[in-house]
Amino acid sequence: MPTLLDKIWRDHLVATDGQGQSILYADRHLVHEVTSPQAFSGLRAAGRRVRRPDLTFAVMDHVPPTDPGRARPLADQVAEAQLAALEKNCAEFGVRLLDMNHPDQGVVHVTMPELGLILPGLTVFCGDSHTATHGAFGALAFGVGTSQVEHILATGCLVQAKPKSLAVTVTGRLAPGVSAKDLALLIISRLGFGGGAGHIIEYRGPAITALSMEERMTICNMSVECGAKGGLIAPDQVTLDYLQGRRYAPAGDDWDRAVAAWQELVSDPDAVFDREVVIDASEARPMVTWGTNPAQSCAIGGRAADPAAIPDPADRADAIAALEYMGLAPGQPMEGLAVDCVFIGSCTNGRLSDLRAAAAVAAGRKVAEGVRALVVPGSGAVKAAAEAEGLDRVFTEAGFQWRMPGCSMCLAMNPDRLEPGQRSAATSNRNFQDRQGRGGRTHLVSPAMAAAAAITGRLTDVSRWEESHG
Amino acid sequence: MDKFTTYTALAAPLDVANVDTDQIVPKQFLKRVERRGFGQVLFYHWRFLEDGSPNPEFVLNQPRYQGAGVLIAGENFGSGSSREHAPWALADYGFKTIIAPSFADIFAGNCVSSGLLTVTLDPATVGRWMRRAQDQEGYAITVDLAAQTLTGSDGFSCAFDIEPFRKQQLLEGLDAIGLTLEHAAAIAAYEEAHRQPWQAAVAGPGGQEK
Ligand code: SF4
Numbered sequence: 001m002p003t004l005l006d007k008i009w010r011d012h013l014v015a016t017d018g019q020g021q022s023i024l025y026a027d028r029h030l031v032h033e034v035t036s037p038q039a040f041s042g043l044r045a046a047g048r049r050v051r052r053p054d055l056t057f058a059v060m061d062h063v064p065p066t067d068p069g070r071a072r073p074l075a076d077q078v079a080e081a082q083l084a085a086l087e088k089n090c091a092e093f094g095v096r097l098l099d100m101n102h103p104d105q106g107v108v109h110v111t112m113p114e115l116g117l118i119l120p121g122l123t124v125f126c127g128d129s130h131t132a133t134h135g136a137f138g139a140l141a142f143g144v145g146t147s148q149v150e151h152i153l154a155t156g157c158l159v160q161a162k163p164k165s166l167a168v169t170v171t172g173r174l175a176p177g178v179s180a181k182d183l184a185l186l187i188i189s190r191l192g193f194g195g196g197a198g199h200i201i202e203y204r205g206p207a208i209t210a211l212s213m214e215e216r217m218t219i220c221n222m223s224v225e226c227g228a229k230g231g232l233i234a235p236d237q238v239t240l241d242y243l244q245g246r247r248y249a250p251a252g253d254d255w256d257r258a259v260a261a262w263q264e265l266v267s268d269p270d271a272v273f274d275r276e277v278v279i280d281a282s283e284a285r286p287m288v289t290w291g292t293n294p295a296q297s298c299a300i301g302g303r304a305a306d307p308a309a310i311p312d313p314a315d316r317a318d319a320i321a322a323l324e325y326m327g328l329a330p331g332q333p334m335e336g337l338a339v340d341c342v343f344i345g346s347c348t349n350g351r352l353s354d355l356r357a358a359a360a361v362a363a364g365r366k367v368a369e370g371v372r373a374l375v376v377p378g379s380g381a382v383k384a385a386a387e388a389e390g391l392d393r394v395f396t397e398a399g400f401q402w403r404m405p406g407c408s409m410c411l412a413m414n415p416d417r418l419e420p421g422q423r424s425a426a427t428s429n430r431n432f433q434d435r436q437g438r439g440g441r442t443h444l445v446s447p448a449m450a451a452a453a454a455i456t457g458r459l460t461d462v463s464r465w466e467e468s469h470g
Numbered sequence: 471m472d473k474f475t476t477y478t479a480l481a482a483p484l485d486v487a488n489v490d491t492d493q494i495v496p497k498q499f500l501k502r503v504e505r506r507g508f509g510q511v512l513f514y515h516w517r518f519l520e521d522g523s524p525n526p527e528f529v530l531n532q533p534r535y536q537g538a539g540v541l542i543a544g545e546n547f548g549s550g551s552s553r554e555h556a557p558w559a560l561a562d563y564g565f566k567t568i569i570a571p572s573f574a575d576i577f578a579g580n581c582v583s584s585g586l587l588t589v590t591l592d593p594a595t596v597g598r599w600m601r602r603a604q605d606q607e608g609y610a611i612t613v614d615l616a617a618q619t620l621t622g623s624d625g626f627s628c629a630f631d632i633e634p635f636r637k638q639q640l641l642e643g644l645d646a647i648g649l650t651l652e653h654a655a656a657i658a659a660y661e662e663a664h665r666q667p668w669q670a671a672v673a674g675p676g677g678q679e680k
Contacts, residue, residue: 014657023650035553037503038503038504063501076501078501082503119668127553127554131552142576143552143576144552145557147554148583151650154647155657157657159650160579161633194545194572197574198575249668254666254668293549314544317487412497413497413498413501430492430550432490432493432550433490433493438496
């Protein structure tokens with residue numbers, strides 16, 4: 001009766017301390033420039049080495065600029081110092097690094113799965129909350145802090161109390177024109193901003209198994225946005241088809257043996273979860289956030305919250321503050337709201353299928369005057385594949401900027417950012433205050449919705465709009 | 471890490487729910503490669519106006535809360551990213567304890583590594599502490615981790631729960647890495663037993679991948 005979480009947990013137990021903490025083995029440790037410098041300094045200060053450099057993979061993704069002419073040293077000296085520190089640390093400790101100019105460089109959570117590094121049943125840790133993405137492969141994956149990054153570097157292990165399990169069963173199927181991103185936003189709105197706290201969510205049910213690997217990554221990626229530690233989807237044929245033949249995936253006999261071992265990776269039929277929630281996918285519509293956390297969302301045809309109608313005082317105060325920050329009136333309709341900027345990219349929606357969905361809307365059309373529209377491929381491989389299909393030309397002919405891979409305007413730690421008061425439609429995962437630039441107002445949407453917003457200059461129901469524009 | 475000893479400090483009320491890590495430390499300050507100094511930029515966008523001068527409206531800028539060591543906050547404190555800059559900033563500013571109805575998981579775990587105690591209490595009790603810190607100038611709270619109690623300067627008091635491991639780590643200022651390395655034999659045995667090609671070495675150690 002174990003759940004998938006139970007099985008992976010049990011398989012990685014090195015020891016327990018008798019006080020509820022487990023020492024868990026780390027099969028993959030992903031590293032980026034923002035959360036690692038202090039960890040490597042700690043190692044150096046204590047005279048420690050990296051225990052498993054062969055299982056540690058680093059990439060530069062948060063601070064690199066995304067303009068086509070980008071080059072080191074970066075103009076931003078503090079950002080440059082971070083890249084230089086990562087370079088030096090990786091060289092000194094023998095860690096593989098995808099540097100800014102590497103063909104596979106990109107957002108850590110886009111690049112590492114593409115390389116076949118993320119496999120079912122593994123534990124995957126990274127100093128980044130969206131490590132949750134990798135749960136899409138049936139791997140136990142979650143974000144850790146810098147002290148834990150140092151801990152994993154030094155010991156190959158993470159000390160953790162076991163999270164609780166939450167089954168989110170998604171029945172039915174998504175209506176045409178409704179994407180995995182919309183489903184993720186729906187799930188978060190149902191669970192609430194802190195509703196998943198302390199849990200690993202296992203997504204299951206027909207609407208989940210029907211998703212592609214890239215869509216599953218979008219769903220698991222957003223698990224953290226309801227406070228959960230991570231998401232998990234049992235591996236199946238879709239997973240195997242995605243992995244087979246990738247650079248670091250097992251091959252030949254090893255592949256067959258791996259596939260046989262992975263058959264176990266499913267929650268038993270009588271598994272007991274700490275909590276269970278059922279959501280009907282057919283209720284999902286193209287979604288948009290109106291507030292300043294990802295749970296504050298509605299269908300595009302809907303309205304921003306009316307605080308007067310919110311009974312809980314804390315939620316009401318939250319909604320009032322969010323509306324004020326977002327420059328919205330209570331109950332204001334979301335459709336038709338003018339945007340200044342559109343961002344298509346990030347570890348949520350920066351993969352090839354996302355760019356295809358956006359390009360299908362953009363093809364043969366023009367970005368509305370005055371709208372700045374950025375397309376930032378999630379990785380070098382996504383960029384190359386998109387260019388091979390001619391998506392870059394679709395975007396540039398429509399007036400979008402076609403940029404280099406990186407986190408970009410997802411969190412604006414590089415030059416891509418909003419000006420105070422600017423409103424954006426973004427395919428990323430967080431609409432927190434100031435995240436895309438101080439005073440910036442972010443509406444989270446799917447790639448197709450973002451592209452439609454760029455074309456019309458307004459938040460637009462892409463499902464209806466597609467019918468009429470045909 | 472310093473040992474967490476019983477102490478008494480001024481309490482500051484931050485009556486806001488869902489305070490996220492981007493608000494605790496805006497990301498333009500995350501590019502530093504050191505651990506120290508983040509206290510200067512704690513709650514930057516709330517603490518400082520556009521021109522960089524202190525925002526007199528923000529609660530921590532009020533003279534009566536200078537030197538506060540206990541922060542009382544709303545639910546879901548520390549949501550968002552796993553970046554440890556948030557606890558570093560809170561600790562560097564001078565906070566040693568944060569009281570709230572709930573904390574984001576990763577954040578709460580990160581706090582231990584910075585020697586910060588997170589105390590989770592039911593919302594009504596947090597409300598009582600909050601109102602005292604708002605209404606009574608100079609209101610201080612004594613935090614006794616060993617006894618798991620909070621006691622206010624007016625005698626108001628409550629007990630709190632904490633995971634035994636976290637408590638021990640804070641009280642003894644333990645080096646978590648050193649503790650795990652005591653299990654070196656178990657780690658090596660685990661590695662020995664898990665040598666499937668997809669579990670074990672996936673790449674030789676080797677500097678920059680080209
Ligand atoms: S794309 Fe955004 S969410 Fe993803 S790793 Fe980068 S900054 Fe974090």
